[in-house]
Amino acid sequence: MNLTEVPSGRKARIESILDPVTRDYLLRLGIVEGSTVECVQRMARGPVVVRKSSLELSLGRRVAERILVSSVGDDP
Amino acid sequence: MRDNPHGLEEIKSIVLVGNPNTGKSVLFGELTRQFAEVSNYPGTTLLLSEGWMADFVVIDTPGVYGLYSSKEEEVVRQAVEASGIVINVMDATNLERGLWLALELLETGKTVFNVLNMWDEVETTGLVIDVERLGSLLGTPVFTTVAVKGVGIKELVGAITSHMEAPAERSLSQTADFSLDDALGTSELSSSGTAEATLSRRQRIEDILEGVLVRVPERRGLADVLSEIMIRPLTGVPLALAILGGVFYLIGAFVAQDLVAFTEGVIFQQIYEPAVRLIVGSVLSGPLYEIIAGEFGVLTMTVTYVLGLLLPLVFAFYVLMALLEDTGYLPRLATLADRTFTAMGMNGKAVIPIVLGFGCVTMATITTRMLDKRRERTIAIALLALAVPCSAQMAVILVLLAGLGFIYWALYGGILLGVFLLIGGVLSRIIPGERSAFMYELPKLRLPQWRNVLRKARFRTRIFITNVFPLFFLGALFISVLLVTGALGAAQQALHPLVTGWLGLPPEGATALIMGFVRRDFGAAGFFHMALTPIQAVVGMIVITLFIPCIASVMVIHKEMGLKGVLGILGFTLGTAFLTGGIIYRVLTFFLGG
Numbered sequence: 001m002n003l004t005e006v007p008s009g010r011k012a013r014i015e016s017i018l019d020p021v022t023r024d025y026l027l028r029l030g031i032v033e034g035s036t037v038e039c040v041q042r043m044a045r046g047p048v049v050v051r052k053s054s055l056e057l058s059l060g061r062r063v064a065e066r067i068l069v070s071s072v073g074d075d076p
Numbered sequence: 077m078r079d080n081p082h083g084l085e086e087i088k089s090i091v092l093v094g095n096p097n098t099g100k101s102v103l104f105g106e107l108t109r110q111f112a113e114v115s116n117y118p119g120t121t122l123l124l125s126e127g128w129m130a131d132f133v134v135i136d137t138p139g140v141y142g143l144y145s146s147k148e149e150e151v152v153r154q155a156v157e158a159s160g161i162v163i164n165v166m167d168a169t170n171l172e173r174g175l176w177l178a179l180e181l182l183e184t185g186k187t188v189f190n191v192l193n194m195w196d197e198v199e200t201t202g203l204v205i206d207v208e209r210l211g212s213l214l215g216t217p218v219f220t221t222v223a224v225k226g227v228g229i230k231e232l233v234g235a236i237t238s239h240m241e242a243p244a245e246r247s248l249s250q251t252a253d254f255s256l257d258d259a260l261g262t263s264e265l266s267s268s269g270t271a272e273a274t275l276s277r278r279q280r281i282e283d284i285l286e287g288v289l290v291r292v293p294e295r296r297g298l299a300d301v302l303s304e305i306m307i308r309p310l311t312g313v314p315l316a317l318a319i320l321g322g323v324f325y326l327i328g329a330f331v332a333q334d335l336v337a338f339t340e341g342v343i344f345q346q347i348y349e350p351a352v353r354l355i356v357g358s359v360l361s362g363p364l365y366e367i368i369a370g371e372f373g374v375l376t377m378t379v380t381y382v383l384g385l386l387l388p389l390v391f392a393f394y395v396l397m398a399l400l401e402d403t404g405y406l407p408r409l410a411t412l413a414d415r416t417f418t419a420m421g422m423n424g425k426a427v428i429p430i431v432l433g434f435g436c437v438t439m440a441t442i443t444t445r446m447l448d449k450r451r452e453r454t455i456a457i458a459l460l461a462l463a464v465p466c467s468a469q470m471a472v473i474l475v476l477l478a479g480l481g482f483i484y485w486a487l488y489g490g491i492l493l494g495v496f497l498l499i500g501g502v503l504s505r506i507i508p509g510e511r512s513a514f515m516y517e518l519p520k521l522r523l524p525q526w527r528n529v530l531r532k533a534r535f536r537t538r539i540f541i542t543n544v545f546p547l548f549f550l551g552a553l554f555i556s557v558l559l560v561t562g563a564l565g566a567a568q569q570a571l572h573p574l575v576t577g578w579l580g581l582p583p584e585g586a587t588a589l590i591m592g593f594v595r596r597d598f599g600a601a602g603f604f605h606m607a608l609t610p611i612q613a614v615v616g617m618i619v620i621t622l623f624i625p626c627i628a629s630v631m632v633i634h635k636e637m638g639l640k641g642v643l644g645i646l647g648f649t650l651g652t653a654f655l656t657g658g659i660i661y662r663v664l665t666f667f668l669g670g
């Protein structure tokens with residue numbers, strides 16, 4: 001599952017960040033493989049907005065598609 | 077500098093470094109009493125700027141996340157290397173993000189003063205940070221500040237000054253609880269380097285956070301709710317339209333009509349101009365009188381337009397723009413518009429220069445530096461030059477269209493938007509190059525700081541007036557000379573097929589177009605005293621809006637894109653302006669009747 005498939009309001013665990021540039025950027029913001037982020041908003045064919053503690057970040061569609069995640073928490 | 081035994085030069089400069097939007101420029105303003113642009117979005121400062129604090133040079137830098145990953149970061153790293161002292165500005169409410177850069181800065185061996193800015197927000201949210209422990213973990217002093225209120229600045233300056241006076245007494249970065257070489261697992265300090273180095277730095281950050289974050293509140297305040305309303309398309313799009321409508325209503329209805337009717341109509345046209353005519357008329361007559369106090373007179377028209385009409389409108393625009401910049405709304409608008417902008421070969425970030433273009437296209441052209449790829453910048457610069465009217469131009473156009481009613485405003489706006497989207501789509505197909513990834517941090521929503529808003533609006537207005545006055549002055553002189561020598565009549569004759577045949581404007585429209593070469597708003601002003609049908613008014617306004625950008629913009633474009641870029645943009649805007657104008661004239665005549 002990639003980040004664009006996480007419903008708004010749900011949390012997800014980052015499993016793998018495929019693009020090295022994205023990886024480098026997110027690493028310095030404190031988002032790495034194993035981090036949990038909340039998906040605040042995903043737009044149809046548009047960006048995904050994620051939140052981790054007080055950081056809010058907008059990630060374009062093509063960026064989010066290359067971030068693999070697993071679901072966390074509320075799932076049965 | 078390196079070889080200087082006392083390190084004097086080096087010591088005397090202080091560089092402000094930090095993540096984007098942490099308050100470096102506010103701090104710069106506090107330290108140097110010098111104006112720096114401050115806005116609530118990441119990427120406000122894009123170039124180094126220098127100021128003085130007593131006899132130290134203070135350097136403000138663009139926000140970065142590290143020192144080794146890009147060309148922009150390279151510029152900041154060089155500034156760090158050239159300085160004796162580094163002030164690392166962190167957003168206290170987002171320590172995790174700031175520590176990466178903090179560690180990289182410590183590894184340079186420079187003297188680092190860490191600042192936890194936005195301390196007011198720490199207090200209001202209930203976050204608890206053990207500042208002393210952070211200082212001892214980093215091995216350097218940590219100060220807390222509220223830069224916008226000037227809180228904590230004295231302590232910071234005091235510490236820096238006393239360090240300057242006795243730099244040898246304490247070597248600040250040696251007393252850390254841990255060894256940086258251990259943390260890195262290598263003594264190779266010059267890059268974020270190997271995977272292990274990276275991971276251990278990450279681990280170090282986790283450890284520090286563990287030690288200093290005493291309490292982290294669960295936040296779900298009003299700001300979060302508002303933020304979601306702004307970025308959810310269902311609510312965000314109507315909100316964006318409402319803001320746009322509100323801005324134009326305020327400016328168009330209130331400032332452009334009531335206020336300008338007073339400043340231009342009463343103060344300048346009824347009091348100032350007759351007085352000038354009387355005085356000039358008593359000493360001069362004939363062509364000279366015409367040039368100085370006639371229809372396009374340098375003392376009459378120029379002064380009336382610039383001070384009576386443009387000044388209040390441009391200032392009002394800048395105030396609203398500064399309000400918008402201060403709230404943190406723009407990055408959310410960028411998120412909302414990312415899809416549309418992707419279709420035009422850019423990404424959502426380009427929203428910021430485009431919106432700023434409605435204030436001043438020249439400034440916005442510089443702001444395109446925040447876009448990552450060359451292609452995106454080219455497209456954004458071309459669209460700014462073509463289809464984004466700056467505040468001065470909007471001012472004249474609003475006044476001109478004011479009498480025509482809502483439908484013509486909507487027509488003007490709709491046509492402009494259509495051209496913007498269409499040309500954007502075309503450019504994205506014909507300009508080769510990479511796309512860049514959209515990754516943009518959303519700043520906290522904040523209430524505008526009145527002091528900042530007014531200061532910024534004043535500063536920008538002053539620049540505007542000082543740029544525009546001489547241009548209008550020379551432009552008016554030029555047009556008056558053409559008029560009294562009869563050259564204007566000849567030009568109107570020569571341009572007749574284009575102006576009247578193709579665009580359907582009255583022959584005097586040629587004058588306005590010639591004036592448009594001086595500035596687009598000057599050209600728009602040229603339409604003022606012509607009797608135009610509503611269709612002619614719309615066509616005229618569209619042509620003059622799409623017309624070549626002002627000289628200041630051309631100079632910036634030259635700097636950013638070279639001579640070929642400038643020539644390309646000039647040809648492209650002129651061609652598109654005339655092509656669009658002719659088409660619109662025919663379509664409108666067909667539907668609305670001649």
Ligand SMILES: Nc1nc2c(ncn2[C@@H]2O[C@H](COP(=O)(O)OP(=O)(O)OP(=O)(O)O)[C@@H](O)[C@H]2O)c(=O)[nH]1
Pocket residue numbers: 094095096097098099100101102103113114115116117118119120121122137138139140193194195196197221222223224225402522525528
């Ligand atoms: N509440 C609060 N807001 C602050 C404080 N310091 C700065 N701000 C706000 O934070 C925003 C960013 O400030 P800037 O000085 O432009 O930040 P910067 O670090 O120069 O940003 P870039 O140039 O984009 O890297 C502005 O809206 C400021 O009003 C503070 O201490 N408290």
Ligand SMILES: [Mg+2]
Pocket residue numbers: 100101102113114120121137138139
């Ligand atoms: Mg700045």
